[in-house]
Amino acid sequence: MKKSDFIREFNVNIDMAVEAHEILRGESEDEIPGVRMSKAEFDHAVITTIDIETEQGVQEMGRPQGTYITIDAPDIRQNNYLVHNEISEILAKELVNLMNLNDNSSVLIVGLGNWNATPDALGPQVIDKTLVTRHLFQLSPDELKGKLRNVSAIAPGVLGITGIETAEIIRGLVEHVKPDWVIAIDALAAGSLERIGTSIQICDTGISPGSGVGNRRVGINEETLGCKVVAIxxxxxxNAAIIAHSCLDGLLDELKTSPSLYKLYKGFNSDTLEHILTQALSPYTNNLMVTPKEIDTLIKSAARIIAGALGMCLHPGITREEYQTYLQ
Structure with missing residues (x-):
């Protein structure tokens, strides 16, 4: 069964644009119409930029027209401050290029997710480490002039905690605070194990909270909020179904290349594979999500990296030492 067919049959959500692109391009062995891809390599990261430029590209990729940047950095797993700082700098530069802020731009940072569930706590943990300055502009505006941008932040929780759609909370804040930009930070669902905790995606199309785990909520984007939105x-x-499919796929590859087992390989068809996967995943089918044991460490490292990048991007007029002075 093709991976694209499997994803469609089992209703598996793929949050990473780069993974959707890899699946489609790998199966067609050709460029995707209306989609442009470029790559850049650094010592500790590989940046893949995917631009969905036409309506045909939107249909092929299954996501809005815009720019999707993925920073693959396996070294996030290392407990190395210097490496993490380099990754923060790379992320900051990509954010600067994507947002094109001016000195007077105001930003609302939203940490999406559930702080009570570690795999979903990325957004709130980034907010904990983020320098907010909106109140400082009212207290000492002369001291901050030319150093800091007007930044506010919130971790609004999830529908199950508040009883309120996250998009409704953010829309109310946007109407009151009137930021030029909203930066939404959320945990995603990967299409492969190696990307857990090691790939950062940024895009200028907003985000749908909970989409990765099949719990799609109202979108947070320029259309719903009335201001520009960047998602990190x-x-x-x-999804456990992806792991199960990879195992079956690997088994079939082995059978296919073995002369003595090729007849057994020919006996499999897509219906048989679908039945095996359904039985193996029952009763959860496509609702079983898997996360590594060390997810708490990965979340803390990633939160520091993202918060550091936000500081470099939004407050380039201060040094790291000054940043610590203003950080509450």
């Missing part, structure tokens, strides 16, 4: 995400879970 990091995969923290993978």
């Amino acid at each position: 995400g990091l995969p923290t879970v993978v």
